[in-house]
Amino acid sequence: MSGEVPGPQRGKAYRGSRITVYYDAQRCIHFAACVRGLPEVFDPARRPWIEAAGAEAGVLAEVVRRCPTGALQYHLEEGEPEMPSVPTVIEPSPDGPLLVRGDLRICGPDGERSETRVALCRCGASANKPFCDGSHGRIGWKSEAHTPGP
Ligand code: SF4
Numbered sequence: 001m002s003g004e005v006p007g008p009q010r011g012k013a014y015r016g017s018r019i020t021v022y023y024d025a026q027r028c029i030h031f032a033a034c035v036r037g038l039p040e041v042f043d044p045a046r047r048p049w050i051e052a053a054g055a056e057a058g059v060l061a062e063v064v065r066r067c068p069t070g071a072l073q074y075h076l077e078e079g080e081p082e083m084p085s086v087p088t089v090i091e092p093s094p095d096g097p098l099l100v101r102g103d104l105r106i107c108g109p110d111g112e113r114s115e116t117r118v119a120l121c122r123c124g125a126s127a128n129k130p131f132c133d134g135s136h137g138r139i140g141w142k143s144e145a146h147t148p149g150p
């Protein structure tokens with residue numbers, strides 16, 4: 001298939017010990033699962049804000065997998081790549097995107113690519129569709145107004 005990208009690793013690379021973390025700022029909507037999970041590695045007040053050498057590779061990979069949007073990805077020098085959730089899980093976040101985990105093929109501006117975690121825009125305002133870019137907060141979008149009632 002033309003334009004297919006083998007994996008979701010995009011963005012800026014941060015090398016640690018036996019692991020590289022990738023951060024795609026366009027897909028970060030500041031859930032802060034990373035900061036809560038490993039504040040010694042993820043510190044928005046520091047530059048660079050990711051210190052990938054600050055934790056053991058397996059521990060860091062586990063926290064990266066908590067990122068619901070896929071803004072964070074990793075590559076382990078030794079060990080298995082991230083396994084997708086089975087079955088696929090789709091969870092609407094209040095006043096925000098659809099959070100999806102699974103063995104996904106997403107058709108975006110760069111063609112089709114494999115993903116395991118994505119946040120999909122449902123407000124219509126994202127400049128990075130189909131991904132959420134946080135614009136729902138800027139426009140004050142409310143999910144309740146768009147949920148069919150009984
Ligand atoms: S967990 Fe992901 S979406 Fe949330 S702040 Fe960290 S990188 Fe951004």
Ligand code: FES
Pocket residue numbers: 096097098120121122123124125126131132133134135136137
């Ligand atoms: S739901 Fe986040 S930008 Fe649309």
